[in-house]
Amino acid sequence: MSVLFIALPIALVLGAIAVFAFVKAVRTGQFDDLDTPAARVVFDDADIAGPGRH
């Protein structure tokens, strides 16, 4: 018996999980702004935490 009988349904289920995760990400607004993160790449700062001037 071909292993494909097990492998194929599992592959489809995994694909469905990935789609589900993607849909969740879209619905929580992760993909709303695709431009600004490209600008943030050049920054190498760690923290923005903490108010107060020097």
Next chain:
Amino acid sequence: MSTERANQLPAGETSCAHCALPVPDPRIVPGGGDQFCCHGCETAYRLIRSCGLDAYYSFVDTDSPTRAPVGDTEVTYDELDRSSFAARYVRDHGDGRLSCTLALEGMHCAACVWLLEKLPRLVEGVIEARVDWARSTLHVTWCAESCRVSQIARTVAELGYRPHPVHEDTAQARGDAHARRQLVQIGIAAAAAGNNMLIATALYLGMFSAMEAGVEEMLRLASCVVGLVSVAGPGRVFMQGARAALRTRTPHMDLPIALGLGVGAIAGLVNTLRGVGEIYFDTLSVLVLLLLVGRYVQSRQQHRAADAVRLLKRLTPPIAHKRAGERWVDVPSEIIEVGDVVEVRVGEAFPADGRITQGKTTVDQSILTGESRPIPVAVGEEVSAGMLNLSAGVSVRVDAVGANTRIGKVAELVESASSRRPAIVQWADSIGAKFVVVVIAIAAVTLAAWLALDPAVAVDHTVALLIVACPCALGLATPLALSVAVSRAAKRRILIKGGDVLQRLSRPGTIWLDKTGTLTMGRMSVVQWHGDLEVRPQVAALERHATHPVARALVAFAEANGDAMAAAPDAVEQSDQGGIVGRFGVRELVVGSRRFLASRGTAMDSDILARSEAILAGGHAPVFVARDGVTIAVAALGDPIRPDAKPAIERLRRDGWVVGIASGDHPDIVREVGRSLGLPPEQCHGGLTPQDKVELVTRDRAAVMVGDGVNDSAALAAASVGIATHEGAEASLRAAPVYLARPGLQGVLELLAASRSTMRTIRRNLAVSLVYNSLAVGLAAFGLINPLVAAVLMPLSSTSVVGSSFLTRWRSPTP
């Protein structure tokens, strides 16, 4: 302290330490050190450095076309602290945190994003600041007890980004929700397409060697299930579109697509259940994915253009002071009506169009006309929404609000232009719809014929025909070619809103060029000097106190001639009527236009007068110098013509364009410039008001206008295609569908060449897809197409058309 920055200014010019633009001479502080072009830049610089954020200057993109000095503004933001504002714009998270969104002017590169997101370091109490670059907005979260909105707004303004609270925009929220839905559909379609292609590969490989019957059946079943998910889920939108098109009997691209998907799905399902015959689900899944991606790209582009325009709507203030009986009450600007009287305080923007009923002040009209010189207005005179009140509080009776204001009308024009589907896409859609009618007819004939000849294969052949006759090339290729062209143009600093532009520019018509800055360098210089030479150093000493380009030219002229420095004048009075007056001891020196001198009653020497006429005839502007009431000298000021202007104009005329000049400058000067460029005098119009320009541009149906975006906004919006040049991107893009970030005409030539090559690509795509379809349908009708071949041909046509869109070559035209 020193930062690396490419300094491309000519020798002798100092650049501002903050914005890197030239510092006018009067503002140079002797003794070295950092120089600033305006008080605003100086404040921003010190603020940034005081918080240790110097790294900003190493991030800044000096090539960005939208850089501008911070400018001197006296706008106050205290009104943002009122409870009426908080109720509308501030969100309370319930745990002591508040947040709101501000729309910002002046964001132009990644460094701005970096700087603004460091807001917590600049203002105490701010917890987080996040930028949305595409929308030019900043989302701020802060601690309610530690700081106020006005502090945040003031700091942001000091950094150089004028903030405006964001109105609740239902259109934008709808656009966002729509984009999310599209992404979800694309995600599902992509997963389905990918998996189906894997399954299909297995099935194809199994055709040439034996495959276990059970495995093959399972693969076919899996393909069927995934394919049905694709067609019934993401593909649903095409069925709905087709149904709507049928109901309203309008031709629409969704019709042939829905037909192909429907027939393919049903035939595939039947064959899966039967166990024999071809299934088409792999091609269907990929088709759905490609079409959805194409539509998504197109709608994102349209939304981006609409977002830029929405900034315009935010530039009117949210709160207005309305008179109610004896008192003044603060109300949201939206509820102001015609006939209301509002008070506009110093530093505020006018919320609506109207007339002044009380008080007099000066206003900044730059939003509408680009004039940032203060213009005085008094009782009875008109003011417009968006103008800044600079010197004194006034009362205004409202004449027009919202969309009816001057600024509202420009915004409407731009927004409606960008939301319409480009004409060429609509045309391609209608061809696709006619096509499907023809295909159905042929399919019916085929079915009938084969039923008569050989019933067993009749259904197979008909299905193959319907699958193979795919008009998806039509549906995808045209919008894609337009999108590719627009994004390529953007890389060359030509910003285009909407695909209509490219189609309209591909055919020559009439093109009107603005003079200053487009055909000329935009820089004034003294060409001749007649009269008293000894007064020149004093003129230079006087003009050092002005920032007008004429003043700069006079100072540069004196310095170039090695004039000795004269003592500074004892008193200086600059007028906005076109002149300047200075006192040197007991002598009075007046420098200005003829009108200015006449208004002061200065006597005109006849020789000087004759010289000035000659200057005008030569195409230059005369500037008079008078001492103690009598003219003693006259200088000819000219704006040198760009070296690339003449070859560019010749190239335009060779390509079939009728070229003319439309300028607000003196008609004699305009005619002279036109003559030296080889244009007939009747095509050179000078002395035009903005309204005159609109009439000129709308005279012919297909007139293109190239102009200084901020001054010519009305004409640019009214022209068939308006091309804005060299002013700040925001102000120009509001009015014109095209903005060239480079000065001169070279960009125009490139744009025209791009339009022609894009239209050629679209026509080529259409031709290819029609030829392919005719061949394929013909072969299928005669039963010569193997279903496997059909399944391969169908995506092949799409990909070849898509590929040809990307392969459009873009050669730089040499004039």
